[in-house]
Amino acid sequence: MIFRIIKKEELEKLFELLASGSRVIGPVETGHDRNSDPIYEFSEVSNFSEIRLDHTMTKLPAKKYFLPYKEDLAAFHMKGRDWDKSVDYHCDSPSVFFGLHACDINAFNRLDKVLLGSSYPMPYYAAKRKNMFIVGVDCVPGPYCFCRSMGADTALQGFDLFVTDLGKTYFIEILSDTAFNFLKRIKTSEPVEADHVRYMDIVSKKNMKFEAHVDTTDLTKILDMEFQSDIWKYWGDKCLACGTCANVCPTCYCYSVEETVSLDLQSAKKTRQLYSCNIIDFAEVSGGHNFRPERQTRLKYRYYHKHRGFVEAYEDSLCVGCGRCGEACLADITVPKVISSVRGGAV
Amino acid sequence: MAAARSFLGVPVYKPRVAFFELSSCEGCQLQLLNNEDTLPDFLSLVEVVNFREAMTGGTDDYEIAFVEGSVTRGDEIERLREVRGKAKTLVALGSCACFGGVNQLKNRFDPDWVKKEVYGDRQVESERAKPLEDIVTVDLRILGCPINKKEVEGIMVNLAIGKEIKTPKYPVCMECKANGNTCLFDLGEPCLGPITRAGCNSCCPNGRAGCWGCRGPAEDGNLAQMTVIMERYGFSKETIIDRLECFGGFSDYASQLRTIKLKNSS
Amino acid sequence: METRLAYTPISGERSHRKTDLAAFESSYKAEITSIHRLTDHENLYRIQIVDQPERERFDFMPGQFLMLELPGIGEAPFSISSSPSRKGDVELCIRKAGSLTNFMAKLERGTYVGIRGPFGAGFPMEKMYGQNVLLIAGGLGLAALRSPISYVQENRNRFNSVDIIYGAKVPSQLLFTYQYDMWRADDIRLSIIVEKAEASWTGKTGLITKALEDIFAISREEFFQDTYAIVCGPPVMFKFVCNMLRQRDVPMQKMFVSLERRMHCGMGKCCRCNVGSTYTCLSGPVFDYWTVMNLKEAI
Incomplete structure (x- = not known):
């Protein structure tokens, strides 16, 4: 990897260069919560000053920009008993993601495995993913963060450049030639x-700040062993089955498909909607049989898919430890707590 | 005369529809007239034969009857039975028709006191507010206070082409998150989004107002846990019950809750 | 030097190759060329891919499924009920059970539908050459079994003894009754059993396990070591049937079942069909029984 140092004011110049030709998405502050803590979200930005590089976890990932909650997969023009089908991948220009944490970059890398690297790659995702310029930014772990446990606390790939705040300067990791070319146009050293030394000091200090941890040792086997465990009922009784965990997850990609007919009956649409495996009808088949009617079996499946099935298929967990699901869960169901309880820990 | 329409070769059914109201604000019917952009297409799907809010005259020869409002008087019971007798399909339109709606709030008070408070010394018949299905069989429920025009348009299309009508089984949280809202609980507001059936596109939380449950419970909604959470966030039992009772969709659970002592209750 | 980010378009060319991006939402347009009423609840639809070269290239294995789409109505997975030799001129046996299938029942000949696929793993028919084959179906399971039955018929001399054991609730729900004589004519032994007899029923009455016991009673011990079994039906049925076969020492790797799950993509993306954490659409719907035993929540 190639490294550079830039003065702080140069980052704004880089932003201007990128923003002059493309849409920029970055973390912005939108208000304060009931504890007076700032609320951050990813939003389109036009000014560098809007971006909060020091942001803690955003409530929602930037998912709406690369895996929209609703997206039309196909449109139909009806012609009596016949019809024409048209397909649009909904991406016609590149986007800059300015200020993604390592966990969110790793979320892309893991999504890539299933949405791009497997058979039947998903063009709707590919179109957006292949038209991204990603500027990563270092962070300080919050109380819900356990990315280090999930091997997602540093990003080794999947971005263009990564910015670490050294105090008076920025330390820049350059991964793509596109980024390298852009950096030629600002002052670097x-x-x-x-x-x-300063960089390594910051990294080692960050590592000591994690409060939440998940022990993933032999987790795939343990999940198999504890498949019948009573602990799932404990969490199932708490679960609201509201789907929030999946909706705030940067890697959840499960979906539903619905077809609708226009009011004039002349056209129809096939729409993908991100879904959640905790929703009652996730595994319901035609005729009404439901393979997972209880909340506990659905919650268990969620852990099973993310921490076992995906690992088996792609040698990586489908959880990056961003902690958003635990923070967002009103019932206080967090990944560290659930996994610890499955491993026999007290609840 | 226009040629009979079809969809994928299946003839389109153009039902004769009628709209009626019992005790209500007639706001749901107003919603139907609200969107002029889509009104012509909407009207091309049905033949409206009776709609007091939108037209003069009208006949009693209809196939689908949309009934808004709750039942609070004896003559309304008779009228509802008459409509049921004439309609092939009876649709409960809005929260009042489905659950009693805001009207049923009075059910928790002494009926004489309520009458006195509202009507003074005038002699008025006003009984407990009931949903339509307490009196007659309801074939389809269109939820919401008010109803969501877009959802009704979808339902009308499905009626016309003969496709099954489905409402989401999941709660409002799904739509709220998709809309990118900050959770109302994070902002210190109570919200019934996690247990209320979606389909409203989370319109209240979109405006930073907590959900009051007008569409009734989502399937598999975890009401007991919702109460625990409301308590943990510091909301009193009265606040919780107020929300649950507002539209009548959660009335069984709310009355059950009245008998349980919660931590925050005074 | 570049001053703006380059845009990389994703090609929308039609493709059916699994690795191509365009394969994802690429469907074949197909025409319903005949509709044959089987019972009050099931119709057999003959559906032909319109483009002839595409139709010829539509290769599938018995047991594979396709996604059938009615624009504006919905899309769902269906086992292919016809012989693989008929390529993209397929037959689907469809029960009226939900939104899509109820609408399907209203369609007329000459309507166009979309099909995607074929998807999933089929029955390994070639492995069964020289062996005895037990084809066991309960209820609508016969829809999925009809393709391997056709395959066996067309390659009858490659298989040793072949049995079809088929159970339904009542005689009026029996599917494909017009084919029974043809199957028998191809030296296939056919045992049919219904749970409840109706007037004029002269055949066997009872559960499918009873029909299987009758086969066991007249078979020698050695028979089972050289036997493959294909079992299609509801989970409770295949669980009992497979347990009986295991007691006769039929190896679990030689028993195949087809699982039914909700599916929206057929391509390992929507996750709706996952069993435990295995995609039914990619690894199944046909699984050998050893795999099923190892899948959490499969039965």
């Missing part, structure tokens, strides 16, 4: 030994 080679890092010196002192910059490396």
Whole structure:
């Protein structure tokens, strides 16, 4: 990897260069919660000053920009007993993601495995994913963050450049030639030994700040062993089955498909809607049989898919430890607590 | 005369429809007239034969009857039975028709006191507010206070082409998150979104107002846990019950809750 | 030097290759060329891919499924009920059970539908050459079994003894009754059993396990070591049937079942068909019984 040092004011120049030709999406502050803590979300930005590079976890991932909650897969023009079908992947220009944390970049990398790397790659995702310029930014772990446990606390791939705040300067990791070319147009310098020392100091301090942890040792086997465990009922009784965990997850990609006819009956649409495996009819088949009628079996399936099935298929968990699901869950169901209880820990 | 329409070769059914109201604000019917952009297409799907709010005259020769409002008087019971007798399909339109709606709030008070409070010394017949299905069989329920025009348009299309009508089984949270809202609980507001049936496109939370449950319970809604959560966020039992009772969709659970002592209750 | 980010278009060319991006939402347009009423609840639809070269290239294995789409109405998975030799001129046996299938029942000949696929893993018919084959179906399971039955008929001399054991609730629900004599004529032994007899029924009455016991009673011990079984039906049925076969030492890897799950994509994306954490659409719907035993929540 190639590294550079830039002065702080140069980052704004880089932003201007990127923003002059493309839409930029970045973390912005939208208000305060009931504890007076700032609320962050990903939004389209036009000014560098709107971006909060020091943001803690956003409530929602930037998913709406790469895996929209609702997206038309196909449109039909009806012609009596016949019809024409048209398909649009809904991406016609590149987007810049300015200020993604390592967990969210790793979320892309893991989604890529199933949505791009498997058979039947998904063009709707590919169109957006292949037209991204990603500027990563370092972060300080919050109380819900356990990305380190999930091997997602550093991003090794899947971005263009990554920015770490060294105090007076930024340390830049350059991954793509596109990023390299853009950086030629601002002032950069080679890092010196002192910059490396400072960088490593920041990283090691960050590692000590994690409060939440998940023990993933032999987790795939343990989930198999504990498939009949009573602990699932404990969590199932708490679960609201509201789907929030999936909706705030940067890697949840499960969906539903609905077809609708226009009011004039002349056209029809096939629409994909992100779904959640905790919703009652997730595994209901035609005729009404439901393979997972109880909340506990659906919640269990969720853990089973993310922490076992995906690992088996792609040698990586489908959880990046961003902690959003635990933070958003009104019933206080968090991944560290659930996994710990499955491993026999007290609840 | 226009040629008979079809969809995928299946003839389109153009029903004769009528709209009626019992005790209500007639706001749901107003919603139907609200969107002029789509009104012509909407009207091309049905033949409206009786709609007091929108037209003069009208006949009693209809196939589908949309009834708004709750039942609060004896003459309304008779009228509802008459409509049921004439209609092939009876549709309960809006929260009042489905659950009693805001009207049923009075059911928790002494009926004489309510009458006195509202009508003074005038002699008025006003009984407990009941949903339509307490009196007659309801074939289809269109939820919401008011109803969501877009949802009704979809239902009308499905009636016309003969496709099954489905309402979401999941709660409002699904739509609220999709709309990118900050959770009302994070903002210190109570909200019934996690247990209320979706389909409203989370319109209240979109405007930073907590859900009051006008569409009734979602399937598999975890009401007991919702109460625990409301308590944990510091909302009193009265606040919880007020929300649950507002539209009548959760009335059984609300009355059950009245008998349970909660931590925050005074 | 570039001053703006380059846009990479994703090609929308039609493709049916599994690795192509365009394969994802690429469907074949197909015409309903005949509708044959089987019972009060099931119709057999003959559906022909319109484009002839595409139709010829539509290769599938018995047991594979396709996604059938009615624009504006919905899309759902169906087992292919016809012989693989008929390629993209398929037959689907469809029960009126939900939104899509109820609408389907109203369609007339000459209507166009969309089909995607074929998807999933089929029955490994070639492995069964030289072996005895037990084809066991309960209820609508015969729809999925009809393709391997056709395959066996067309390649009858490659298989040793072949039995079809088919159970339904009542005689009026029996599917494909017009084909029974043809199956018998192809040296296939056919045992039919109904749970409840109706007037004029002269055949066997009872559960499918009873019909299977009758087969067991007249079979020698050695028979089972060289036997493959294909079992299609509701989970409770295949569980009992497979347990009986296991007691006769039919190896679990030689028993195949087809699982039914909700599916929206058929391509390992929507996750609706997952059993435990296995995609039914990619690894199944046909699984050998050893795999089923190892899948959490399969039975």
